Amino acid sequence: MKIKHSKYKNTGILFELLVRQIASDTVSGKDSAAIAIVKKYFGKTELTKEHKLYQALITSKALTEGKAESLINSVLDISSRLNKTALRKEKYNIIKEIRNHYDIEEFFKAKISNYTQYAAVSNLIEAHGSLEFIEPSQVIDNKVTLLEHITRKEVNVEDVKDRVLEEYSKMDSGTRILAYKMLLEKFNEKYGDLTPAQKSVLKEYINNVTNTVKLREFVNEQFSQINKTLTELIPTVTDKTTQIKLAEVATLLQPLDKTQNVKDENIVSLLQYHQLIAELKAIK
Numbered sequence: 393m394k395i396k397h398s399k400y401k402n403t404g405i406l407f408e409l410l411v412r413q414i415a416s417d418t419v420s421g422k423d424s425a426a427i428a429i430v431k432k433y434f435g436k437t438e439l440t441k442e443h444k445l446y447q448a449l450i451t452s453k454a455l456t457e458g459k460a461e462s463l464i465n466s467v468l469d470i471s472s473r474l475n476k477t478a479l480r481k482e483k484y485n486i487i488k489e490i491r492n493h494y495d496i497e498e499f500f501k502a503k504i505s506n507y508t509q510y511a512a513v514s515n516l517i518e519a520h521g522s523l524e525f526i527e528p529s530q531v532i533d534n535k536v537t538l539l540e541h542i543t544r545k546e547v548n549v550e551d552v553k554d555r556v557l558e559e560y561s562k563m564d565s566g567t568r569i570l571a572y573k574m575l576l577e578k579f580n581e582k583y584g585d586l587t588p589a590q591k592s593v594l595k596e597y598i599n600n601v602t603n604t605v606k607l608r609e610f611v612n613e614q615f616s617q618i619n620k621t622l623t624e625l626i627p628t629v630t631d632k633t634t635q636i637k638l639a640e641v642a643t644l645l646q647p648l649d650k651t652q653n654v655k656d657e658n659i660v661s662l663l664q665y666h667q668l669i670a671e672l673k674a675i676k
Contacts, residue, residue, distance in 0.1 A: 394527045395518050397511040399500050400487055403439055404446035404510040409502055413494065425493035433486045438479040445471055446513050450506055452542050460542035461555075464535065467513075468520040476521065512537040532556050554656055589666040597659050607654045611662065612647040618665045619645045625672045641668070 399405050410426045417424035434440050445467045452463060490499055504510060512534040519526040519534075532553050539547045586594070593614065600607040622642045629635050645665070648654065 394530055395515045395522075397515055401483055402510055402514045403442045403483070404450060404513060405504055405507070406439075406483075406486060407434060407443050407446075408504060408510075409499060410490075412502060413499065425489075429486065429489050429493075432489075433482055437482055438475050439482045439486070441474055442471065442479060442517075445517070446510065449513050449538055449542065450509055454544040455542050457539060457543050457547055460539050461535075463542065464516070464538055468516060471517045472521050506541075508537055509541045512541075528556060586663075587666055587670050589670070590663050593659065593662045593666065604653050608648050608650075608652070611654050611658055614662050615645040615647055618662075618669065621669055622665075622672075625669065629672070629675075638672075 407430070410430050413426040414424045414430070417426060434443060448467055449464065452460075455463065487496075490496060515530065515534045516538070519531055532549070535556065536547060536549055536552050539552065596610050597607070600610065619642050622638060622645075626635050626638045626642070629638065648658070
């Protein structure tokens with residue numbers, strides 16, 4: 393499922409446009425119906441609570457990437473505790489009242505300077521509270537948008553992608569399929585078609601991602617097997633410099649201890665080692 397952003401449902405945009413309407417009506421010497429609407433819906437309401445979450449992200453000062461991510465995650469966690477039924481009702485009613493007093497098309501035509509960031513907040517909040525499977529790439533894009541807005545600098549998209557993938561992998565089995573899909577696509581983009589050994593690694597990953605002990609045992613067995621295979625293949629390489637480099641690579645295959653959990657980077661490393669072995673066998 394891919395979320396389609398709606399200005400009509402975006403609490404941050406609704407508030408900003410109402411404030412602008414008040415200013416416009418005042419300058420024109422009109423009695424502003426927007427004043428009553430703001431007082432009614434941005435008092436002690438769920439809309440007010442959600443608006444504060446928008447403002448926490450939109451108006452935040454420049455933070456480090458780690459603090460920015462913590463802020464985003466905190467906002468999303470708080471958003472999930474809002475009364476969704478009351479919030480939907482309030483949004484329906486506020487649009488109804490705006491429509492009663494203003495031309496709704498003209499009202500929403502005004503340009504919003506932080507529209508992209510407002511849309512990112514709305515999409516992430518909806519994704520976080522959705523029971524549907526949300527397209528992971530959309531979550532990544534929206535997180536990158538907010539991280540760059542809050543940190544005031546570019547962020548590494550691949551790092552964000554890895555963190556989102558890790559979040560998905562901790563969820564239920566259905567969601568883990570998406571994590572598997574993302575990891576598969578990520579690897580295929582860089583290395584092409586998967587070998588049977590690589591497919592076996594990914595299959596084990598998705599089946600046991602929540603069974604940390606079994607997955608760790610599998611990874612350690614793989615490291616041991618790959619080390620043995622590399623040791624056997626190194627003498628078949630004619631170039632001495634390449635032999636030395638391969639021997640160094642083999643020493644990097646250290647088993648995980650009992651306190652370590654398997655990370656995405658461990659799985660990617662396994663895929664890379666199997667790719668190396670396949671290439672060495674092809675040369676042989």
